[in-house]
Amino acid sequence: MGHARALLGAKDPEVQTKLADEAIRLSLSVRALEDLVRQANVGPTTPVKKKDPKQIKAAWLKEIEETLTETLSTTVNVRYGRKSSVIQITCAGREEFERIYSKLKEMD
Numbered sequence: 001m002g003h004a005r006a007l008l009g010a011k012d013p014e015v016q017t018k019l020a021d022e023a024i025r026l027s028l029s030v031r032a033l034e035d036l037v038r039q040a041n042v043g044p045t046t047p048v049k050k051k052d053p054k055q056i057k058a059a060w061l062k063e064i065e066e067t068l069t070e071t072l073s074t075t076v077n078v079r080y081g082r083k084s085s086v087i088q089i090t091c092a093g094r095e096e097f098e099r100i101y102s103k104l105k106e107m108d
Contacts, residue, residue, distance in 0.1 A: 002030035002066050009037045027056050030066065072100050 003023055010016040019040060023033045057065075061078050068076040068087070075090040091097045 003028075003033055006030055006033045006037055009034070010040055012040075015040045027059070027062075029057075029062065072103055074100060 003020075007016045007020055007023075010019055019033065019036055022028070022036070028036070057078075058080075061080055065076050065078045068078075068089075072089060074096065077086075077088040077090075079086045079088075089100060091100050
């Protein structure tokens with residue numbers, strides 16, 4: 001949903017299609033796609049370098065990150081590993097920490 005929302009910012013429908021194809025081909029994050037949309041609206045797009053395969057996140061991991069980010073209204077990073085995984089929730093200050101903690105308790 002975040003990718004589609006970012007694509008709506010492109011003024012030209014033809015550019016939207018090209019950026020959608022590029023986002024899929026390069027597994028771009030929503031933020032990277034937003035940057036490309038901004039560049040497309042200002043001038044010609046510059047090619048995006050392909051990331052190292054080890055650094056490319058699986059689509060299901062990105063979806064989890066985006067869902068948690070929207071649900072908790074803060075930045076969430078997920079690192080998945082075979083032996084251990086990490087979900088990192090960023091919060092600024094005690095009030096936000098307590099707000100996020102309360103939301104997580106309600107998800108029970």
